[in-house]
Amino acid sequence: MVIPTCDYSKGLSSFPLFMVQFTRFKCGGVCMGIATHHHVNDGSACAYFVNSWTRIARGLELLVLPVHERSAIPQFSTYEPTQVKFRHLEYEPSIPPTFSLGKMCTSMESSFTLSKSLINALKQEATPKQVEISNLSTFEIVAAHVWRTTCKVRGLAPHQDAKLYIPIDGRPRLKNPNPPKGYYGNLIFFAACIAKSRDITCNPLWYAATKIKEAIQRTKDEEYLKSALNFLETFPKDDPMVVLSGPESITSPNLMINSWAKLPFCETDFGWGNPIFGGTGGVRYEGLSFLTQNMDGGFSLNINLFKDDMSLFEKCLYDFKIVSSM
Incomplete structure (x- = not known):
């Protein structure tokens, strides 16, 4: 179709x-x-469309009717380009690749399972004895582990900046009023953080996790999101592609971690029962990764890295104490 x-x-x-x-x-x-x-659309809108489709296929009424008009979101109709109140690292140029772009054809995709026991071990490592950071989320800890491991296996120089992008769903963050539940569109914002490679790899896991938490925390401020919209409005209106990120913007020393953990594809049922698996159809570019949640509480990680880095990445991903000792 x-x-x-x-x-x-x-x-x-x-x-x-x-x-x-x-x-x-x-x-x-x-x-x-x-x-x-x-x-x-974005992932949430796509899941809403598919799950609405399945309800119709089973002869059920829609619980929420779709809304397509952007005017249904007041924040989209009140641009004030002069009101850019914050620095928006997420929309600043990515760090230039540390290699020839011709090398990108040597990348490969791999899938890894992060068990619940491994995640619990990561949580213990990410909680320093001398500092109380018990409010780190599971995603922040897992993303920090992936970021730290990636920085190490890429062989980045100690003073090299490394940048991390995290797509953020704006639906629960835009308030007064909240977007309609049935809004079918794209409400993805980005969180971003940057740090020296040596600081990410040499410090305990809580360091990278805290950097990620701070970046995500900024996007929970509606004023920050409004500032982001105002910032995007400053780009030329006749070139909507200018703010899009190409493959060179997420490759080494950059990284993007996209969480699909909360997308309700597990509810997709055409009358045949719930799906037994849901995941990405492929990770095309080096530096792009996806996290999906498994039924047992663990995660699946799909990531694209250079072939020369992948075997060491797998080793360090599961034996994470190697990273801190390398």
């Missing part, structure tokens, strides 16, 4: 906005693949 394209914005009319492919297996199983354009 392909939803027809439209002239949504300059340069995008040739892209399908939503594609679905079903594959039926001889065993009776079914796989559904989805591809969407992020100018049109």
Whole structure:
């Protein structure tokens, strides 16, 4: 199924906005693949669309009706370009790659399982005896472990800056009023933090986790998000692609960790029962990664790194004490 394209914005009319492919297996199983354009929706909107579709397929009414108009979100209609009150590291240029861009073709994707016991061990390491940081979230700790491990296996120089991007869902953060529950659009903001490679790899895990927490905490301030919207409004209106991030913006020494842990794809049921697996259809670029939550409380990590770095990354990911001793 392909939803027809439209002239949504300059340069995008040739892209399908939503594609679905079903594959039926001889065993009776079914796989559904989805591809969407992020100018049109984000992960939460995509999950809402699919789960609404499944309710209709089962003869049920929609619990929440869709809302497509951007005007339903007052924050989108009150731009004040002069009111950029904060520094927006997330929209500043990425750190230039530390290698020739031709090397990007030597990257590979791998999947790893982070068990609940491993995550509990990480939590213990991320809680220093002399400092009380018990309010670190599971995501902040796991993301810090991935960031620290990646910095180490990439062989970054001690003084090299490393930048981390984290996509953030703006739905629970935009208030007075909150966006409609059925809003079908893109409300993704970004959190970002930057640190010297030596500080990330040589300090205890709580250091990187605290940096991540501070970056995420900034996006919980609605004034910060409004400032971000005002900042984006300062870009040329005739070039919507200017703020998009290409593959060179997330590759070494940059990294992006995208959490799908809270996306409700586990509720997708066409009448055949809930899915037994949900995940990404591929991680295309070096430096891009996705975290999804497993049924047992652990996580799955899909990440793309250079082939020369992947074997050491796997070793350090599971035996995380190696990182602090290397």
